[in-house]
Amino acid sequence: MELQVIMFGIARDIVGDSKLKLELDEGASVGALKKHLIDGYPEMGRLKSISFAVNTEYVDDNYQLSDKEEIIIIPPVSGG
Amino acid sequence: MIKLTKDPIQVDEVINSVYDDGAGAVDVFIGSVRNKTEKKKVVKLIFEAYEKMAISEMEKIAKKTMEKWPVCKLSIVHRIGTLNLGELPVVIAVSTPHRSDAFAACRFIIDTLKETVPIWKKEIFEDGEVWVAAHP
Numbered sequence: 550m551e552l553q554v555i556m557f558g559i560a561r562d563i564v565g566d567s568k569l570k571l572e573l574d575e576g577a578s579v580g581a582l583k584k585h586l587i588d589g590y591p592e593m594g595r596l597k598s599i600s601f602a603v604n605t606e607y608v609d610d611n612y613q614l615s616d617k618e619e620i621i622i623i624p625p626v627s628g629g
Numbered sequence: 630m631i632k633l634t635k636d637p638i639q640v641d642e643v644i645n646s647v648y649d650d651g652a653g654a655v656d657v658f659i660g661s662v663r664n665k666t667e668k669k670k671v672v673k674l675i676f677e678a679y680e681k682m683a684i685s686e687m688e689k690i691a692k693k694t695m696e697k698w699p700v701c702k703l704s705i706v707h708r709i710g711t712l713n714l715g716e717l718p719v720v721i722a723v724s725t726p727h728r729s730d731a732f733a734a735c736r737f738i739i740d741t742l743k744e745t746v747p748i749w750k751k752e753i754f755e756d757g758e759v760w761v762a763a764h765p
Contacts, residue, residue, distance in 0.1 A: 557679055558749035559760040597765045602747070605682040621679055621747075627761040628676070628683075628707060628748030629660050629719050629739055 550575050550616040552582070560599070560624045563592045573614070580610035586622070597625045630704040631687045633678055638706050643720045649701035652724035656731035658739045660719040662712050666761075672753045676709045676718060679747040683707070686746045690738055698734040700725055705738060707748060718750070 554569050561567050571589075573581060579601045587594040600623040601608050607623075614620060630646045640659065647655055662674050687705045694700055701724040708718050721738050725731040742748075750761045 555679075557677060557747065558751075559763040562760070596763055602679070602682055605679075605685050607745075621682070623679070623747050624749070624760070625762045626743070626745065626747055627750040627763075628678070628746050629743045629750075 550577070550614075552577075552614060552616055552620060554582070554620045554622055556622045556624075558624045558627075559596065560593065560622045563590050576613050576615075578610060579608055579612045579614060582614060582620070583610065599624060630706065631684060631691060632705075633680055633683060633707050633709050635708070635710045638708055638717050638720045640717070640720055643704050643706050643722050646704045647702040647722040647724040649724050651726060652701040652731075653726050654728035654731040655722060655724045656728070656735040657723075658719070658721040658735050659717055660739070662714050662716050662718065664714050666752055669752075669754050671714070672755055673714070674712045674718065675751040675753065676707075676712065677749050677751075678707070678709050680709075682747050687742065690741045690745070693741070694723070694734050694738055697737065698725060698730040700730075700734055703734070703738070705742065707742075707746070709748070 551572055556567055602621040602623055603618045665671055703723045706720050723731050723734045752759050
């Protein structure tokens with residue numbers, strides 16, 4: 550399946566774009582997406598953390614992705 | 630009142646929004662842009678947010694706060710965009726019947742906001758820039 554992920558902050562700077570399209574197996578997990586990203590962009594692996602959100606809710610590594618959802622990469626937050 | 634704003638935060642408006650006849654205390658946290666990080670001189674900060682999730686995470690914090698303390702009213706307002714020295718990125722106000730709960734609830738809100746709300750801060754120095762807290 551083709552996924553489109555949206556990026557903010559340093560994740561966007563690393564990738565060089567606010568949106569990234571990538572191909573993963575049907576029903577791939579967030580963990581698989583994370584590995585795919587770090588393989589493609591080793592700088593992502595050097596961040597303090599990478600979290601993911603689907604439809605504005607945080608999801609853990611076991612969450613199964615679908616190409617119909619809005620997937621967001623959340624690098625370490627620093628509000629306040 | 631829970632919101633993100635591109636305009637300067639009106640502190641009075643945030644405080645006024647939590648006054649309540651049942652409240653004996655109002656506690657306010659104001660974040661301000663500091664002129665240095667460690668020894669580097671900061672010129673300005675840029676804040677960006679994943680806006681719809683930032684709002685929903687702030688609403689979750691509000692709900693948790695109301696479960697933990699007898700809150701009369703609370704408000705969380707966060708600024709986004711470019712902020713210069715002395716400007717205010719965040720203002721939080723909480724009213725409760727007694728002061729100890731207002732202090733504790735206000736601290737919980739800012740501490741949790743810094744951990745969970747998808748807002749990112751970039752520090753601009755005279756000779757470079759860095760996304761805050763991105764690396765270990």
